Amino acid sequence: MPLLTRVYVRTGLIYLAVGALLGGLILWNKGAPAGLNVWRWLAPHISLMTWGWLWHLTLGVAFWILPRFTDPARAGRATSAKRGRVWLAWVAYVCLNASLVLVAATPWLRGPWPNALAGLLQTLAALAFVFHAWPRVRPSAYGR
């Protein structure tokens, strides 16, 4: 696994652990109400489990397994350095995490701007990763 995949997947695992805890507290409260306003954690729970866990996992694994570019100097073999514009995948990672921090903080922030900014950052993350991945969706060096 390349470094960026490890960073994506491990970050995703952290979001999974936190997001599951929030969901667990909401479900617990349905059976045994503890007097907490757990419903304000619903949006962070959904965001952490989808954007936080599923996005990080899928983007990280895609970065790992999508075909790499071949290197004519090495008899046409793909090399780990041939994943194209890697910086775009890093930009996606930074934007995605900045948006998630904002979303997780929404219960304590006022006004619509945190959600709007988070949405913008998520869109930027998606665009950056698409621009990274698009040229890699091609026949593999090891066969079609």
Next chain:
Amino acid sequence: MPRISRWFVKSALIYLVAGALMAALTLSSAAPLPLALMALRPLAWHLLTVGWATQLIFGVAFWMFPRVSREQPQGDERLAWGIFGALNVGLGLRALGEPAAALWPRLTPAPILPLAATLQVVAVWLFVVAAWPRVKALGR
């Protein structure tokens, strides 16, 4: 594909069918829904997200992530079976308890949803513990 992965993936496929059926029944906005079906909405979502997507990911991750070692490719198998058991018992309890708590709150045993929540959170945390060391460069 190791045995534990086959159990995860086949269970996920069963939840996919159950979740799709329940989603078809409960998430339609075509007509006003009876209370009994509205109470099943959160369950429909979680059958698809936890039962299907999460179990599929867990099963494939145990199979495809870099090996722990040559002797124990998937790590401690007892841990993996513990995760499978906790996740499925937890989700099963939720499937029984959540609609029951919405429709017949006085007849539903109080601990059923806290127990379901605890088992699912424990399963997820144990998965994080099991997967963490396998997120590594190949060959290390």
